[in-house]
Amino acid sequence: MCTLDNIIQIIGKEVARLILGLIGVLVVVVVNALVLTWVERKVSGHMQRRIGPKEVGPYGLIQPFADGLKLLAKELLTPANVDKPLYYLAPVIVFIPVLVSFIVIPFDGFLQVKDINVGILVILAFSSLSVLSILIAGWGSNNKYSLIGATRSVAQNIAYEIPLLLTLLPVVFMANSLSLRDIVEAQREGWFVWRWQFFAFLIYFIAATAETNRTPFDLPEAESELVAGFHTEFSGMRFALFFLAEYTNIFIASAIATTFFLGGYLGPVLPGVVWFFIKTYFLVFVIMWFRWTFPRVRFDQLLNFSWKILIPVAFANLIVTGGILKL
Amino acid sequence: MVKEVITGAISLLKGMGVTIKAFFSPVVTVQYPRETINITPRFRGHTKLVADDENPDKTRCIVCGMCERNCPSNSIQVIGEKKEGEKKKILTKYILNFTTCSQCGICVESCPTDALAFSGDYNPASFNKETFYYDLVAEFEKRKK
Amino acid sequence: MEISTKIKESFPSLEPKECPYEQNGYHLSIEATKSNIVDIARFFIKEDFYLADLCCVDYIDYLELVYFFSKHDKLLRIKVTLKIDPEKPSAPTISHIYNIAHWFEREIHEFFGVLFDGHPFMVYLFLHDQIDFYPLRKKQVPVPDEDKRLLNSFKPEEQEDGFFLNLGPQHPSTHGVLRVVVKMNGEYILEAIPVLGYLHRMHEKMAENRTYQQFYPNAARMDYLGALNFNLGYVTTVEKLCGIEVPERAQYIRTITCELNRISSHLLWLGAFLADLGGLTPFLYTFDDREQILDILEAVTGSRLTYSYFRFGGLFNDVDDNFVDGVKKFINRLRSRFSMYDRLVTGNVIFINRVKDIGVMDRSYPIRYGCSGPVIRSIGIPFDMRKHEPYAAYDRIDFKIATGTNADNMDRYLVRIQEMENSLDIIEKALKELPTGPIKADKIPKKLKPPKGDIYHTIESPRGELGIYIVSDESDVPYRMRWRVPSYSNLMTFPELAKGTLIADAIATLGSYDLVIPEIDR
Numbered sequence: 001m002c003t004l005d006n007i008i009q010i011i012g013k014e015v016a017r018l019i020l021g022l023i024g025v026l027v028v029v030v031v032n033a034l035v036l037t038w039v040e041r042k043v044s045g046h047m048q049r050r051i052g053p054k055e056v057g058p059y060g061l062i063q064p065f066a067d068g069l070k071l072l073a074k075e076l077l078t079p080a081n082v083d084k085p086l087y088y089l090a091p092v093i094v095f096i097p098v099l100v101s102f103i104v105i106p107f108d109g110f111l112q113v114k115d116i117n118v119g120i121l122v123i124l125a126f127s128s129l130s131v132l133s134i135l136i137a138g139w140g141s142n143n144k145y146s147l148i149g150a151t152r153s154v155a156q157n158i159a160y161e162i163p164l165l166l167t168l169l170p171v172v173f174m175a176n177s178l179s180l181r182d183i184v185e186a187q188r189e190g191w192f193v194w195r196w197q198f199f200a201f202l203i204y205f206i207a208a209t210a211e212t213n214r215t216p217f218d219l220p221e222a223e224s225e226l227v228a229g230f231h232t233e234f235s236g237m238r239f240a241l242f243f244l245a246e247y248t249n250i251f252i253a254s255a256i257a258t259t260f261f262l263g264g265y266l267g268p269v270l271p272g273v274v275w276f277f278i279k280t281y282f283l284v285f286v287i288m289w290f291r292w293t294f295p296r297v298r299f300d301q302l303l304n305f306s307w308k309i310l311i312p313v314a315f316a317n318l319i320v321t322g323g324i325l326k327l
Numbered sequence: 328m329v330k331e332v333i334t335g336a337i338s339l340l341k342g343m344g345v346t347i348k349a350f351f352s353p354v355v356t357v358q359y360p361r362e363t364i365n366i367t368p369r370f371r372g373h374t375k376l377v378a379d380d381e382n383p384d385k386t387r388c389i390v391c392g393m394c395e396r397n398c399p400s401n402s403i404q405v406i407g408e409k410k411e412g413e414k415k416k417i418l419t420k421y422i423l424n425f426t427t428c429s430q431c432g433i434c435v436e437s438c439p440t441d442a443l444a445f446s447g448d449y450n451p452a453s454f455n456k457e458t459f460y461y462d463l464v465a466e467f468e469k470r471k472k
Numbered sequence: 473m474e475i476s477t478k479i480k481e482s483f484p485s486l487e488p489k490e491c492p493y494e495q496n497g498y499h500l501s502i503e504a505t506k507s508n509i510v511d512i513a514r515f516f517i518k519e520d521f522y523l524a525d526l527c528c529v530d531y532i533d534y535l536e537l538v539y540f541f542s543k544h545d546k547l548l549r550i551k552v553t554l555k556i557d558p559e560k561p562s563a564p565t566i567s568h569i570y571n572i573a574h575w576f577e578r579e580i581h582e583f584f585g586v587l588f589d590g591h592p593f594m595v596y597l598f599l600h601d602q603i604d605f606y607p608l609r610k611k612q613v614p615v616p617d618e619d620k621r622l623l624n625s626f627k628p629e630e631q632e633d634g635f636f637l638n639l640g641p642q643h644p645s646t647h648g649v650l651r652v653v654v655k656m657n658g659e660y661i662l663e664a665i666p667v668l669g670y671l672h673r674m675h676e677k678m679a680e681n682r683t684y685q686q687f688y689p690n691a692a693r694m695d696y697l698g699a700l701n702f703n704l705g706y707v708t709t710v711e712k713l714c715g716i717e718v719p720e721r722a723q724y725i726r727t728i729t730c731e732l733n734r735i736s737s738h739l740l741w742l743g744a745f746l747a748d749l750g751g752l753t754p755f756l757y758t759f760d761d762r763e764q765i766l767d768i769l770e771a772v773t774g775s776r777l778t779y780s781y782f783r784f785g786g787l788f789n790d791v792d793d794n795f796v797d798g799v800k801k802f803i804n805r806l807r808s809r810f811s812m813y814d815r816l817v818t819g820n821v822i823f824i825n826r827v828k829d830i831g832v833m834d835r836s837y838p839i840r841y842g843c844s845g846p847v848i849r850s851i852g853i854p855f856d857m858r859k860h861e862p863y864a865a866y867d868r869i870d871f872k873i874a875t876g877t878n879a880d881n882m883d884r885y886l887v888r889i890q891e892m893e894n895s896l897d898i899i900e901k902a903l904k905e906l907p908t909g910p911i912k913a914d915k916i917p918k919k920l921k922p923p924k925g926d927i928y929h930t931i932e933s934p935r936g937e938l939g940i941y942i943v944s945d946e947s948d949v950p951y952r953m954r955w956r957v958p959s960y961s962n963l964m965t966f967p968e969l970a971k972g973t974l975i976a977d978a979i980a981t982l983g984s985y986d987l988v989i990p991e992i993d994r
Contacts, residue, residue, distance in 0.1 A: 349753075
């Protein structure tokens with residue numbers, strides 16, 4: 001007899017949890033990306049006094065499915081002269097780190113695929129990988145716009161990963177753990193954003209916007225300069241994967257901000273998972289709000305801003321926090 | 328430096344204030360084709376033939392060919408024939424090639440009998456180029472009914 | 473005239489002939505020769521004249537190069553002509569003196585076959601290599617093979633060294649089909665070469681095959697954003713040529729509608745400029761405002777973009793009270809919107825950092841390139857054709873000219889914003905004084921046959937000085953019609969400004985010109 005119990009017994013409880021979790025994560029990733037594309041279009045529409053999608057389904061809710069289907073059904077064009085292995089690999093690689101990052105995010109007290117005791121390191125390590133895929137995409141496309149976009153992306157990610165890390169460290173000090181669930185639990189007395197880490201939160205949020213290549217830091221795909229940047233040559237499902245990854249990255253960046261600074265799944269009355277999504281989606285909305293308000297910064301300004309303002313302030317914050325905790 | 332950052336941040340917040348206000352304001356777009364706006368009386372669509380005041384069954388056109396000669400794009404072809412026993416030529420076909428017409432209105436102005444006017448037809452669309460070789464006489468007959 | 477004696481002193485062989493300005497649009501005409509044209513150009517640049525236009529007219533027996541030199545600070549225009557042999561035509565270049573002559577000479581070369589000795593870059597400007605005859609010659613003159621080879625010699629894709637990037641013809645930043653070949657070193661631009669002609673329709677040739685009336689719709693299609701201004705420019709030139717008096721009411725309505733058109737053009741530019749810088753939302757806001765203007769103008773003129781509303785001697789039809797009320801409402805609306813644009817755009821720190829001190833022109837640009845419009849006013853020169861050489865009702869209305877000081881992208885932005893406010897003032901004043909009366913001069917012949925002669929007339933389009941040169945041979949078809957368009961000379965400054973800047977800055981600079989490509993390509 002092959003029941004569920006048997007299977008779990010055979011493969012072990014942990015592995016079963018992982019497999020189930022991965023399936024759940026995949027579903028969340030796809031649904032989240034679909035929802036976010038719809039939200040983005042509605043937000044942009046209303047901020048521009050337009051209405052956004054409205055024809056497909058009520059309030060245009062089915063629109064992302066229609067778009068997704070269209071992209072799925074499209075022929076996969078491979079331009080001549082591309083570096084084929086890299087070109088094929090890039091959209092796949094871009095997707096792996098975002099999937100892995102989801103494993104350690106605590107959606108609720110128990111709703112977490114796996115609580116790794118170095119959770120935050122996993123996320124940071126894997127999110128750095130996504131820049132690799134952008135570089136591969138840019139290089140493999142054999143397109144000048146793509147190449148410039150890719151090189152920009154690398155410089156930008158290196159510059160903004162440092163403040164990202166430096167702002168997460170004080171929180172780790174205060175929670176005394178690298179596990180995400182412990183960090184959330186440490187905020188039962190109050191969110192870290194109100195406990196001396198407001199600047200850390202601000203810097204993290206700015207750096208996260210840059211990490212996810214969103215306006216005003218969307219230089220790798222700067223439309224008016226580089227057409228579409230690193231994904232200029234990608235079409236159909238390959239483009240969709242980049243698109244999916246972008247929205248998932250936004251979600252992850254917001255989820256980490258929620259976990260580290262806004263008390264994660266903690267909140268009164270409503271279940272934790274609802275609180276988690278409310279907070280995360282609010283931050284996602286703010287990132288979209290940025291995009292539909294600001295013009296784009298220039299490349300040297302972007303780097304200057306990180307190296308000359310964000311990193312020193314983050315460093316000072318880290319030292320002060322460490323000093324106070326030690327005392 | 329600190330002051331710069333603070334004033335900069337304030338300017339950004341002001342901008343965000345503008346967009347969030349717009350976010351909660353009503354939309355200004357018209358949801359075509361569910362809603363349409365009125366076409367102004369002077370709108371320049373393709374031309375149409377105007378009925379004669381005394382004899383509303385007939386057009387005012389006297390087949391002089393002024394419009395044909397004055398059209399900058401050679402889009403007009405006026406065909407008339409002289410029937411037995413009648414003094415004047417009678418308009419049989421007025422072909423307007425709308426694919427090259429730029430709605431400048433020179434034909435309307437040059438017409439000595441004011442037989443041409445602009446129609447309010449603002450959304451002609453077709454998969455077929457031949458649709459836009461309008462015969463204004465046929466269109467006039469259709470309008471009459 | 474003072475300049476006349478000066479010319480005689482410097483060039484004893486020349487005989488400056490005074491011309492009636494009212495009739496010709498220029499004050500002096502000089503017949504130069506191949507041997508002294510370069511020295512004449514040197515003399516004029518020393519006297520702070522700019523080369524307003526350089527064109528060629530084919531008189532069958534001879535070709536005539538026509539140079540127009542004008543001044544920024546006072547109304548003085550001098551026509552210099554140079555007769556050349558139609559067989560193997562050639563002339564000395566003045567492109568090393570006036571940078572703008574660079575493109576003018578290339579244009580004349582491909583249209584007439586005039587070879588300019590010493591010109592460094594005689595390649596196609598508008599045309600492509602399948603042109604077998606020089607298009608603007610009155611007789612069919614085939615393009616010789618060696619000339620074709622010369623015209624075709626620009627091939628950046630075949631150069632081995634360097635990293636070339638094509639901005640355009642299909643690129644989001646070029647607003648139309650402009651192509652700029654940029655040679656880059658990393659993110660820095662080493663060299664930028666604009667390649668034109670993707671929208672070339674040869675309006676100048678079309679003009680030689682149409683009657684004056686039939687050319688109405690063409691004017692609007694050159695500059696689709698300032699269509700009414702181009703329409704007005706064409707109409708006033710022909711009126712001046714024929715000596716037609718226009719009724720006062722028509723002049724005021726022309727002024728009002730042209731200013732509305734100018735505002736709508738500036739609004740579109742504002743949105744597009746921000747889109748160049750990556751901010752997409754202002755685009756929709758400006759379109760919302762612009763829509764109001766289009767509605768007003770549609771109710772009057774019958775079309776929304778390519779108006780041809782003005783007629784020789786007046787207007788197509790009169791305005792009504794609805795128009796007046798609508799314009800008044802719009803003035804109030806736009807005035808209240810400026811503070812919103814201030815908060816969203818002008819004060820935004822990212823925007824300021826992107827445009828301040830970027831694309832700075834020095835004071836030699838207007839003379840060397842003949843740039844005009846908001847571009848020259850940002851340098852601090854209050855050069856505006858509406859004041860400089862008034863037409864329509866501009867001399868009866870008191871208005872300010874917006875100027876900048878730094879000549880950077882920020883100033884070009886501020887000048888245009890200020891200009892919109894000034895235009896609102898002009899409209900308000902004109903509405904107050906709007907006289908009653910006829911809107912069209914009577915006795916305009918159905919077939920217009922202007923007297924023999926030539927005329928150069930300018931107006932201020934939203935982008936700057938629009939000059940129209942018409943040669944009439946007493947027939948109902950112009951013998952030669954030449955359009956000097958503002959974006960053309962403004963764009964010419966781009967290669968020099970872009971050199972050594974980041975690509976993002978170059979795109980901001982390109983956006984700040986407010987280019988309309990169909991106008992450049994004609």
